[in-house]
Amino acid sequence: MTLSMPPIPNLHAIAPEIIVLLTSLLVLLIDLIQLRGKKGGLAFLGAAGLALAGIFSYKLLQHPLATDIPGFAVDAYAQFFKIIFCLAGLMVIGISVRYLTLEGFSLGEYYSIILLAILGQMIMASGTHLLVIYVGLELMAISLYILAGFFKHHPKSNEAAVKYFLLGSFSSGIFLYGIMMAYGLTGSLDLSVIAGKVAGAELTGLLLLAVIMMGAGFAFKIAAVPFHFWTPDVYEGSPTSVTAFMSVGPKAAAFAALIRVFSSAFGTLRVEWTTLFICLSIATMVTGNLVALRQTNIKRMLAYSSIAHAGYLMVGFVAGGELGISSMLLYLRIYAFMNIGAFGVVILLNRVGGIGDRIDDFAGLSKVSRASAFVMLVFMLSLAGIPPTAGFAGKFYIFMAAVKNGYVWLAVIGVLNSAVSAYYYLRVIMRMYMVEPGDEPVLNVSTALSAILLIAVVGIIAIGIFPGFCLDLARTSVTSIL
Amino acid sequence: MELKEIIFFILATATVLSGWLVVSLKNIIHSAFALLITFFGVGGLFVYLSADFLAATQILIYVGGVMILVLFAIMLSEKVYNVSIFHASKILPGLLVLGGVQVVLLRVMIESPWRIRAGADSVMRPTTEILGGLLLNEYLLPFEVISVLLLAALIGAVVLIRKEVKRRREGACL
Numbered sequence: 001m002t003l004s005m006p007p008i009p010n011l012h013a014i015a016p017e018i019i020v021l022l023t024s025l026l027v028l029l030i031d032l033i034q035l036r037g038k039k040g041g042l043a044f045l046g047a048a049g050l051a052l053a054g055i056f057s058y059k060l061l062q063h064p065l066a067t068d069i070p071g072f073a074v075d076a077y078a079q080f081f082k083i084i085f086c087l088a089g090l091m092v093i094g095i096s097v098r099y100l101t102l103e104g105f106s107l108g109e110y111y112s113i114i115l116l117a118i119l120g121q122m123i124m125a126s127g128t129h130l131l132v133i134y135v136g137l138e139l140m141a142i143s144l145y146i147l148a149g150f151f152k153h154h155p156k157s158n159e160a161a162v163k164y165f166l167l168g169s170f171s172s173g174i175f176l177y178g179i180m181m182a183y184g185l186t187g188s189l190d191l192s193v194i195a196g197k198v199a200g201a202e203l204t205g206l207l208l209l210a211v212i213m214m215g216a217g218f219a220f221k222i223a224a225v226p227f228h229f230w231t232p233d234v235y236e237g238s239p240t241s242v243t244a245f246m247s248v249g250p251k252a253a254a255f256a257a258l259i260r261v262f263s264s265a266f267g268t269l270r271v272e273w274t275t276l277f278i279c280l281s282i283a284t285m286v287t288g289n290l291v292a293l294r295q296t297n298i299k300r301m302l303a304y305s306s307i308a309h310a311g312y313l314m315v316g317f318v319a320g321g322e323l324g325i326s327s328m329l330l331y332l333r334i335y336a337f338m339n340i341g342a343f344g345v346v347i348l349l350n351r352v353g354g355i356g357d358r359i360d361d362f363a364g365l366s367k368v369s370r371a372s373a374f375v376m377l378v379f380m381l382s383l384a385g386i387p388p389t390a391g392f393a394g395k396f397y398i399f400m401a402a403v404k405n406g407y408v409w410l411a412v413i414g415v416l417n418s419a420v421s422a423y424y425y426l427r428v429i430m431r432m433y434m435v436e437p438g439d440e441p442v443l444n445v446s447t448a449l450s451a452i453l454l455i456a457v458v459g460i461i462a463i464g465i466f467p468g469f470c471l472d473l474a475r476t477s478v479t480s481i482l
Numbered sequence: 483m484e485l486k487e488i489i490f491f492i493l494a495t496a497t498v499l500s501g502w503l504v505v506s507l508k509n510i511i512h513s514a515f516a517l518l519i520t521f522f523g524v525g526g527l528f529v530y531l532s533a534d535f536l537a538a539t540q541i542l543i544y545v546g547g548v549m550i551l552v553l554f555a556i557m558l559s560e561k562v563y564n565v566s567i568f569h570a571s572k573i574l575p576g577l578l579v580l581g582g583v584q585v586v587l588l589r590v591m592i593e594s595p596w597r598i599r600a601g602a603d604s605v606m607r608p609t610t611e612i613l614g615g616l617l618l619n620e621y622l623l624p625f626e627v628i629s630v631l632l633l634a635a636l637i638g639a640v641v642l643i644r645k646e647v648k649r650r651r652e653g654a655c656l
Contacts, residue, residue: 021630028637070620109641116634123627135624139631146638187597206594209586 013060013067013074016053016082017122023049024115031108039106043097043448046111047090050118054086061473064480071129071190080329080477081125081256088248088336089118094452095344096241098444102350103239105151114245117143121253128264130179130189133257137175137221140250141168147245148238160237167230168220175217181210182265194265203269211266211273215280218261221254222310225283235303236357240350243299244343247306252332255313259325260481270320277318278410285311285417292424298346298359301424302339305383308421309335312398315414319401322478327397329474334382334390334463341456342379348372348443348453362428364437372443373432375453382460384425385418390463397471490530497523514552521545535610 011018026049027042061079093111100106120143123136145168149161183189185206186197198207220227235243262273288308295301313335316328349361366373382391395418402411463470496519503516521544528537617625 069623072623107641109637113634113637113641116630116637119630120627129624131621131624132627135627135631139627139634142631142638143634146634146641149642152642184596185594201595204594205586205590206596209590 010065010067010069013065014069014072015056016060016079016086017119017126019049019053019056020086020115020119020122023053024112024119027108027115028112031112039100039108039111040097042108042111043093046115047093049115050086050090050093054083054090057082057086061477071132072123072126073128074126075480076477077260077481078122078126078256080474081252081332082122084252084333084336085118085121085125085249087333088245088252088340089114091336091340091344091452091456092241092245092249094448095244095340095347097448098446099239099241099347099350099449102444103151105239107150110147110150113143113146117147117245118249121249121256124253125256125260127257128191128260130182130191130194130261133261134172134176134179137253137257138172140253141172141221144168144242144246144250147242148234150242151239154237156237157239158237160234163230163237164234171217171220171227174213174220178210178213178215178217181206181213185210191261191265195267198266199268203272207269208272211262211269212276214261215258215273215276218254218258219280222251222258222313223307224280224310224314225287225307228284228287228307231307232300232303235306236297236299240299240343240347240357243302244340244347247302247339247343248336251306251310252336255317255328255332259317259328263320263325263481274318274320277314278407281311281314281318281410282413283311284308284314285414289417289420289424292421295424296359297357298362298428299343299357301359301428302342302346305421305424306339308417309339309383311417312395312414315402315407315410316398318410319398319405319407321401321405322475322482323401323404324398325482326471326474326478327394327401329477330463330467330471331394331398333470333474334394334460337456337459337463338379338382338389338391341453341460342376342383344449344453344456345372345376345379348445348449350444351442359428359431360438362431363435365432367437369443372453375457376432377429378457378460380425380428382464384422386422388461388464390460390467393464393467397467486530489526493523493526493530497527510556511553514549514556517552518545518549521549532607532609534608535613 023046027046030045031039031042057079060074061076061083064076064079065074067074092114096110096114097106100110117140120136120138120140124133124140127133127136145161145165148164149157151157179189182194185201185204186194188194188197201207216227220230223231235247238246266273285308288304288306288311292301292304292308295304313328313331316324316331318324319327346357349365350357362376365376378389382389385391385395387393395414399411399414402408402414500516500519500523504513504520507513507516521540525537525540525545528534528540
């Protein structure tokens with residue numbers, strides 16, 4: 001065998017990934033020479049790196065580049081997701097700075113690991129080869145296990161990390177098992193090759209099992225019922241800023257890879273996996289919303305709410321086509337704003353030792369700080385899907401896609417669930433505006449946190465009133481893979 | 483029966499039996515040693531699949547690395563030393579789930595049209611050269627990402643283990 005120099009790939013095409021990786025390493029290095037305790041600069045550096053990567057992704061979205069890296073696509077679809085990841089990462093870094101200092105875990109490594117997790121998500125979104133997707137998924141997962149246990153002296157954080165690690169590695173194992181079966185059947189891990197082989201072959205048990213196992217692996221990451229058992233405990237135990245990160249980035253990344261794998265490699269099995277995802281979607285919406293009704297801890301409530309939102313997103317996936325997938329993309333973008341924003345307000349109320357995590361702690365917030373109560377009001381209305389917030393626009397397009405593609409009854413179930421969910425979101429609003437404050441809540445206002453909350457509110461209202469721009473962007477992105 | 487078939491069956495039996503012992507033995511140290519035999523057995527099975535490199539790494543990493551770590555972890559933590567990991571009450575549900583999964587997997591395994599590589603029965607050729615070429619050409623990206631993944635794991639290990647000065651210590655440390 002002769003070894004030849006591999007051609008040097010077009011580095012411009014993977015500029016966002018390179019920027020994120022270099023920023024992460026830079027943060028790590030500067031942390032070593034910097035004075036201890038002052039980590040604001042590192043957070044700013046990380047945020048700047050993410051902003052730059054996001055800008056590059058946006059440029060690549062408008063002018064997609066051909067790349068010769070095997071198993072890695074630089075299409076508009078991947079770039080759309082990368083912008084979501086960068087945005088979510090930036091917001092999470094913003095809400096983390098003061099929170100980490102207060103809790104006494106202000107370490108530079110935190111930002112470094114967040115950036116590595118985002119790198120993993122980016123690779124998942126771009127991967128067109130199951131090996132690339134798997135390696136990206138593991139990079140993201142390992143970073144998240146570490147982040148979940150970042151408050152290492154808090155038993156709850158330890159428990160969250162151990163639980164997430166054990167269940168996460170188990171789900172990775174199932175995912176790998178599915179990949180192995182696809183390989184055994186087709187002899188390749190490349191999605192387009194698999195698609196060609198699958199299209200010609202008849203439906204065998206092995207193929208079906210491969211689809212189910214890979215679906216289960218993804219379902220774990222997006223926290224779909226019945227693979228959701230880790231979610232409430234991990235969301236509750238992890239540092240709140242990490243929970244905010246976990247509820248958006250990994251979910252979006254798993255959806256990115258899920259859509260690509262299922263619509264390209266297993267595109268011919270649409271009928272089979274649609275049935276699977278209809279069941280998952282209904283179970284996820286119903287369980288998420290019903291259990292969320294009974295929660296008293298705001299982080300647990302938001303955990304179940306994020307499970308329910310995974311259910312709505314799957315409605316869009318079942319509907320499929322340009323309409324369904326682009327509405328999912330739009331929804332994920334909106335979801336990043338409203339969910340991280342809501343966790344930002346939880347951080348605002350946080351006092352060391354888990355106080356501020358109860359829904360009752362929101363009592364009378366409007367009398368203590370009108371601005372923060374209003375901000376939370378916007379996030380809750382948006383999560384419930386009430387106009388004129390973006391949450392309404394997002395749900396509207398998803399359910400419309402379902403109706404247009406012939407899943408009227410699924411859309412009806414979704415709307416009914418959405419109505420149920422209004423109850424627990426409105427309960428928070430009621431506490432804030434109609435109940436007298438108990439013990440005086442102390443707010444941890446910081447410039448970064450206020451800026452992020454402002455961005456989130458402006459984003460939600462702007463997309464809610466003018467969804468056209470984002471929707472067009474999502475449509476152009478989707479056409480690149482369908 | 484040829485010699486290689488006899489060796490194969492010895493290997494396979496040892497692997498499965500020791501795998502059973504891992505979960506059924508009462509003393510965790512004994513389980514760990516049974517696991518050692520399982521790892522060796524799997525390495526042997528890789529040889530039968532003409533995957534020489536995989537077999538060597540299996541022995542090196544699992545027997546040489548992971549196993550030693552497992553033993554260290556058990557011996558350094560006295561609390562785990564005498565804990566029985568075998569729960570008699572959970573045998574029945576466990577067997578039911580396992581049986582169900584096993585039936586599905588076996589049926590699928592037997593019925594499926596696996597892609598058999600042409601010339602699988604021919605003389606074994608070393609795979610290291612091909613693997614090396616693939617890693618630095620076609621699979622360069624995942625190869626590089628794995629190095630980043632290891633970096634993330636390293637940073638994480640340091641962060642979680644490092645002792646902070648002037649921190650209040652409550653609860654158990656990870």
